[in-house]
Amino acid sequence: MDSRYLLFLSIVSIFSVATHAVSETESLLKFKKSLVIGKTNGLESWDDKKNPPCKWIGVLCHRASVWGLQLENLELSGSVDIDALMGLKSLRSISFMNNKLRGPFPEFKKLSALKSLYLSNNQFDVTIPKDAFDGMGWLKKLHLEHNKFSGEIPASIVRSPKLLDIRLDGNRFTGHIPEFTHKPLKLNLSNNALVGPIPKILSTMDQKLFEGNKGLCGKPLDTKCYSPYSISQEPMSNPKKKSSKFLYILAAVVAALAAILIILGVIIFLNRRRKKKQPLLSAEPGPTSLQMRSGFNESERGQGSYHSQNRAAKKMIHTTKLTFLRDDKENFELQDLLKASAEILGSGCFGGSYKTLLTNGSMMVVKRFKHMNNADIEEFQEHMKRLGRLNHENLLPIVAYYYKKEEKLFVCDFIEKGSLAAHLHGNISLGQPSLDWPTRLNIVKGVGRGLLYLHKNLPSLMAPHGHLKSSNVLLNEKFEPLLTDYGLIPIINEEKAQELMVAYKSPEYLEQSRVTKKTDVWGLGILILEILTGKFPESFPQVDKESEEDLASWVRSIFKGEWTEELFDQEMGKTSNCEAEIVKLLRVGLSCCEVDVEKRLDIREAVEKMEDLMKEREQGDEDFYSTYASEADGRSSRGVSCEGINLS
Structure with missing residues (x-):
């Protein structure tokens, strides 16, 4: 009976595929x-x-x-x-x-x-x-x-x-x-x-x-x-009428200015009188630049008796202070941030980012997080201290943070070159050059090193980064990568983390509802494929509710084990003699994207393979240039380097 049933299901399946x-x-x-x-x-x-x-x-x-x-x-x-x-x-x-x-x-x-x-x-x-x-x-x-x-x-x-x-x-x-x-x-x-x-x-x-x-x-x-x-609609007018009209306008302007000055005088007088009657810390300044743009208030508005306001004021001495995680930065107050001019950089998964210019000339970025209540205040502070102790050339350190129950602020240095995502997908339309192959390879190497460092120094976290994507990789002046938004999983609200964070889009979470030590490796693999193909990982069609075709599946459907020109980003520039290197890195990316976690590379193996590729490349450059130098007397020439520069 079972064999008949299986045969029936097979026939139905074949029929449905054929019909489709x-x-x-x-x-x-x-x-x-x-x-x-x-x-x-x-x-x-x-x-x-x-x-x-x-x-x-x-x-x-x-x-x-x-x-x-x-x-x-x-x-x-x-x-x-x-x-x-x-x-x-x-x-x-x-x-x-x-x-x-x-x-x-x-x-x-x-x-x-x-x-x-x-x-x-x-x-x-x-x-x-x-x-x-x-x-x-x-x-x-x-x-x-x-x-x-x-x-x-x-x-x-x-x-x-x-x-x-x-x-x-x-x-x-x-x-x-x-x-x-x-x-x-x-x-x-x-x-x-x-x-x-x-x-x-x-x-x-x-x-x-x-x-x-x-x-x-x-x-x-x-x-x-x-x-x-501001422009008169009359094509022609009498000079006398113009002059009389001008006098009327001038009189109206003077009267308006006088009224404004009187109103301002009254407001200043009332404010001074009120400040004399109220405690200093309970005074509520008007909204600042950052407050108006972000909607963020530095303290709760107290209500109740004089004594309750006084207690709230004493508490505010602590709650309105920034907690600094780095000793190499000149300290500043929350009010300095809020009073500084603010420019909206963008709105991410968890909140907005704002660029502020402090009075001391420092350019900082303030990131606002709304869904960060997964840990109580003691756990949160302990976790932030742990993040503050991290020190690596490929991590963007958190300078300071501000804790409030409803929302938090992270303060970091402003990085002029912006995100990797902008350079891969946005700068071309602005007429700016795209990233060439050597730069992309160097970026991948730096991202791998930063990720390996996180795994060594945050061993208690299943996914020490958890949110690795091109918009969370910034590029400094030398186009070295800086990882941001790392170590957030323990403090982000679980339902929001599952909805928004990259780790929860991995095959193991979609299929088995679990995050592993190799989940970050999957994110690294997707990032490598994005860097090589120039494709948005999010631009691939969803097949069903449980799983979606990711960038890796698309690459596998085209890649046949050798150089395939249409697979790679055409904006990468000249890649003459670099095809073998690019294919090797593509293989590393696909090995990081294995659906089966057991077959997937661990982070150390992935970084070692990228380091080997960099060594091969550097050794190849040395061999090439030494050969070229020895043959530069006119006897012969090897022609073109990996970057595509004609040296003959």
Whole structure:
């Protein structure tokens, strides 16, 4: 009976897979009919009689399901049949770049699970509906550049919560720039017909991203914005009327200033009187720069009798003090931070980060943590002392911290070069050079060394870092990596840690709900693959609720054991004679990403392999340059070094 049942299940499984394949085949063939194929006939392979869909040109598959369409440079025209694509349930990425598509804007919002959409360099000349992207909660990359889109930028773009990369340049968009509620990592609006002030949240971006819009004003452009009330609307007027009008305005301004001075005098008088009556420590200063930006208050507002206020004031002497973890820094007070000018750097998983300039000239970063109540005050302080004792060239030390029950502040040095994530994914759109191969290899080595140090010095933690990702790796002036946000697992609220931290996205946690000593190694492996491929780890489609296809699975599906050019980041620059090194590092990354924890490298093995690779590289450079020097008399030359510099 059991054997019959198993046979029945096998038949059902085979039938369902076959049905799924037929369904996707029908969807793709129906979609093909809506297109006008160019002379090159790039879709010739789309024939259900010859090959399954996963063998067709431009069809990307995972586990026999279509997750991407990459139909680029095929001279396709006609319209896009979205209804046909709805039959592809696992579809997450679409690229129709460099074709001749036009007509009404397709209803991509019907594909609500889509993560990437590329329509660059086509011939769309329509206005995009305002609700064109409503419901596309997973959309992360949207490229519409170099078409002829007109009208206002659709408001639904702003409502897409996960958009990281937006390109709208080279179109005919008009109207104002919408108010983004989150700052995209990449945004290009150049060469349109936009007008009005640039939203404040975008004011720190490169001005090149807004050039070509004659009507735009405000930072980062050099064009100032003027109020419509500051310019007279009368084309011509009598000089006498102008002078009398000027006198009226001058009198009104003088009267207003006098009234303001009187009000200020009254306020100062009342404040002085109140301060004389109240204890010094119970006085409540107005909101400071950092308070206004972050919403952070340095103490609880006391209520009750005079005696209870006095007790609260005495307690505040302790609670408003910063606790310093380093002796090599000049001490400062919490008030010095709160009074300093603050600039928002970004909003992370647990709270915002703010850059502050102290009066002594020091540039500091204040990180605000809201979900850090997993330990009581004694345990928290003990853990912070342990973190404060850490000292390694690849760790960004915590200078000081502030404890409050509801939220905490961490104070660190400001690192000018910013995060590895920005250099891998953001700086190119700002016109800045990407990281070359030697720099990337050096960064990986430093990250490994820092991680090994954490594992040696925090042996009681299952995942001493726990939150390793490219945005938590900063680069100093020499592009040496500095790890941040390490050692947080013991003090972060467990439910928030499981929701947000990298360690809890590992295969062992998704499958077995456990974190091991090798969980950080998995994070290191994903980081290595991100550095080599230039791909966002978060940009891969979720297959089911228990597990998701990570970057490692995607790499394994393409990597066949040897150099594969399309696998690696094209922004890495010249890699002549470096292919063997890059492939070796890729193998280390994949060994760190083994789903089976027992087969996965431990942190020491991973670092040793990277150190060996660095030694081989340095030895290779020495051999190369010694050979080159000995042959420089003209007899012969070996040609090109690993960096791709022609020395012959």
